[in-house]
Amino acid sequence: MPAAPDPNAGSRPGPPAIISTRGLSKTYPGGIRAVIGLDMVVRAGEIYGLLGPNGAGKSTTIGMLTTRVMPTGGQAEVGGVDVIARPAVAKQVIGVVPQTNTLDRAMTVRDNLVFHGRYFGMSGREAKQAAAEMLERVRLADRATMPVLALSGGMAQRLMVARAILHRPQVLFLDEPTAGLDPQSRLALWDILEELHADGQTILLTTHHMDEADQLCDRVAIMDHGRLLALDTPTALKRSTGAASIVRVTADGDLHRLAGALRAEVDGVEDAQVLDGQLRLRASRTTGLLPRIVSASERAGVVVSDLSIAEPTLETVFIDLTGRDLRE
Amino acid sequence: MTTTVTPTSPAPGHELARIRSPLTAYRQAFAALLQRDLHVLLKSLPLFIVRTIMQPLLLMFVFTYVFPKIGQGIGGRDPGEQVRFTGVLVAGVVGLAIVFQGIQAVALPLVQEFGYSKEIEDRVLAPLPTKMVGVQKIVTGMVQGLVAAALVFPIAAVVPATAVHLRIDWPVLLTLAPLAGWTAASLGLVLGTRVAPHNVSYLFALVVLPLTFLGAIYYPWTTLGPVRWLKIAVLINPLVYMTEGFRAALVAGVPHMALGWIYVALLGFSVAFTLLGTDGFARRVVT
Numbered sequence: 001m002p003a004a005p006d007p008n009a010g011s012r013p014g015p016p017a018i019i020s021t022r023g024l025s026k027t028y029p030g031g032i033r034a035v036i037g038l039d040m041v042v043r044a045g046e047i048y049g050l051l052g053p054n055g056a057g058k059s060t061t062i063g064m065l066t067t068r069v070m071p072t073g074g075q076a077e078v079g080g081v082d083v084i085a086r087p088a089v090a091k092q093v094i095g096v097v098p099q100t101n102t103l104d105r106a107m108t109v110r111d112n113l114v115f116h117g118r119y120f121g122m123s124g125r126e127a128k129q130a131a132a133e134m135l136e137r138v139r140l141a142d143r144a145t146m147p148v149l150a151l152s153g154g155m156a157q158r159l160m161v162a163r164a165i166l167h168r169p170q171v172l173f174l175d176e177p178t179a180g181l182d183p184q185s186r187l188a189l190w191d192i193l194e195e196l197h198a199d200g201q202t203i204l205l206t207t208h209h210m211d212e213a214d215q216l217c218d219r220v221a222i223m224d225h226g227r228l229l230a231l232d233t234p235t236a237l238k239r240s241t242g243a244a245s246i247v248r249v250t251a252d253g254d255l256h257r258l259a260g261a262l263r264a265e266v267d268g269v270e271d272a273q274v275l276d277g278q279l280r281l282r283a284s285r286t287t288g289l290l291p292r293i294v295s296a297s298e299r300a301g302v303v304v305s306d307l308s309i310a311e312p313t314l315e316t317v318f319i320d321l322t323g324r325d326l327r328e
Numbered sequence: 329m330t331t332t333v334t335p336t337s338p339a340p341g342h343e344l345a346r347i348r349s350p351l352t353a354y355r356q357a358f359a360a361l362l363q364r365d366l367h368v369l370l371k372s373l374p375l376f377i378v379r380t381i382m383q384p385l386l387l388m389f390v391f392t393y394v395f396p397k398i399g400q401g402i403g404g405r406d407p408g409e410q411v412r413f414t415g416v417l418v419a420g421v422v423g424l425a426i427v428f429q430g431i432q433a434v435a436l437p438l439v440q441e442f443g444y445s446k447e448i449e450d451r452v453l454a455p456l457p458t459k460m461v462g463v464q465k466i467v468t469g470m471v472q473g474l475v476a477a478a479l480v481f482p483i484a485a486v487v488p489a490t491a492v493h494l495r496i497d498w499p500v501l502l503t504l505a506p507l508a509g510w511t512a513a514s515l516g517l518v519l520g521t522r523v524a525p526h527n528v529s530y531l532f533a534l535v536v537l538p539l540t541f542l543g544a545i546y547y548p549w550t551t552l553g554p555v556r557w558l559k560i561a562v563l564i565n566p567l568v569y570m571t572e573g574f575r576a577a578l579v580a581g582v583p584h585m586a587l588g589w590i591y592v593a594l595l596g597f598s599v600a601f602t603l604l605g606t607d608g609f610a611r612r613v614v615t
Contacts (some may be wrong), residue, residue, distance in 0.1 A: 091455040102450040106368040116361035119454035168345040
């Protein structure tokens with residue numbers, strides 16, 4: 001197991017820490033260790049992504065930072081408030097978009113925002129004004145008087161984001177914000193998050209989509225089995241793989257034997273492993289690589305049926321660290 | 329808990345809310361949550377009224393209008409007995425209306441929200457301690473219980489075929505009604521936090537039915553002497569104290585349990601249910 005990464009890796013110096021945890025842990029009754037000794041620093045104004053497969057401990061981490069999951073060890077501060085000792089105060093400084101739709105179904109789109117503002121101490125007038133501005137911002141102004149049940153999944157998600165930032169929290173938490181959204185709604189949500197980022201909103205999100213982490217996040221922490229395995233900017237993480245490209249080979253025949261053959265015979269192939277019924281090659285050079293792989297395969301008596309080449313992604317990083325696919 | 333925390337300085341261009349004193353934040357959030365429930369209640373007021381008055385209306389109609397008219401002997405055949413029975417039933421129905429609000433306004437919505445709608449998850453993030461969200465639910469249930477009780481009075485005055493002789497003891501009524509509302513709403517919170525959605529049918533079979541049929545609605549508890557074991561057994565039923573209390577508050581000439589016991593029991597139930605219910609609430613929302 002790799003050592004836990006430095007919590008400040010990839011961070012710009014300067015902005016103060018908005019979230020910091022030390023040894024934060026959660027063991028559920030029954031002994032399941034969901035999060036193990038998490039040391040984490042999220043700085044003001046950054047979008048920080050927790051990337052990992054289902055069950056990695058991402059949601060439990062967000063749960064602990066948002067007062068919904070009681071840690072069994074360690075410390076956590078959000079916006080200068082000790083989340084464990086003073087959860088009711090910490091709620092003032094956080095905004096949360098959970099995985100499920102938690103909109104108030106008994107009320108209209110606008111009233112969902114107005115009453116949220118009231119919960120956070122706004123006067124009736126302030127809340128109404130903030131709600132109106134926010135509806136413009138998330139492009140739902142024309143739906144203001146609709147019942148929330150009439151919203152599509154993407155619109156409901158945007159309304160939940162609007163609600164979460166209405167009281168101007170120090171951190172916005174999003175748990176798998178685009179899970180279940182169609183591609184267009186996902187892009188619309190990304191736009192909104194990027195606008196918030198431009199305004200300086202600190203954001204912590206979890207995702208199991210490498211594209212989402214790559215596209216949105218200033219820093220990405222790769223999480224698996226309750227621990228952080230790596231942390232850096234997406235670019236630095238991808239560079240850390242040391243590979244210029246990743247080739248996937250689909251073929252009929254003995255893939256393990258083919259792996260050995262390609263490693264030995266093809267110049268530039270650094271490593272080859274069988275994963276998900278495919279052969280995955282890490283290559284240090286790209287030029288002329290594919291023809292050489294095809295001919296080497298033929299010499300090894302294996303028929304290649306598909307071949308693809310791509311730059312390393314965050315998934316590559318994950319596979320390098322865990323030997324597993326993000327989707328598994 | 330009254331210190332104010334200085335927030336971490338915001339990033340440039342993004343102005344953040346200042347941390348408010350916890351007590352102010354709690355008070356404002358609590359009031360706003362109550363307002364939310366009131367807002368929703370007013371929006372669905374006709375539905376609320378129908379749901380609240382149907383049961384008392386039918387009970388009063390069948391037992392105090394139809395039965396005397398057809399000569400069915402409930403409460404005795406002579407008119408004096410019937411007047412007395414109407415009085416007994418009015419008090420019982422007021423208690424019943426309050427208990428039903430505890431179930432309908434608190435327990436059932438919570439079962440749903442914990443089960444699949446998850447709406448409660450957001451209100452739990454309002455800036456106040458989690459248990460206070462549970463207390464707020466009790467207050468809402470209490471208010472609805474009192475409104476329900478007030479709706480029952482006109483029915484009691486109009487529906488019965490016989491005259492209704494209510495003699496209202498205001499000090500008792502004005503203290504007992506809120507106390508009964510508290511007991512019912514906190515019982516609702518206990519049930520709502522302990523019952524899983526797929527067990528709602530058991531909730532009716534195992535709790536609501538025994539509670540109502542053995543809640544001294546149709547007969548004064550004091551007359552249970554001939555079935556002594558039952559007279560003792562039903563003392564674990566909070567509705568018994570409510571109906572007996574309302575008999576003391578509303579009807580003359582009907583024997584009732586000593587008022588002191590009624591207050592002590594209802595207060596005891598309320599405190600116990602509130603502790604159990606808020607604890608159950610916190611367990612359901614914080615893992």
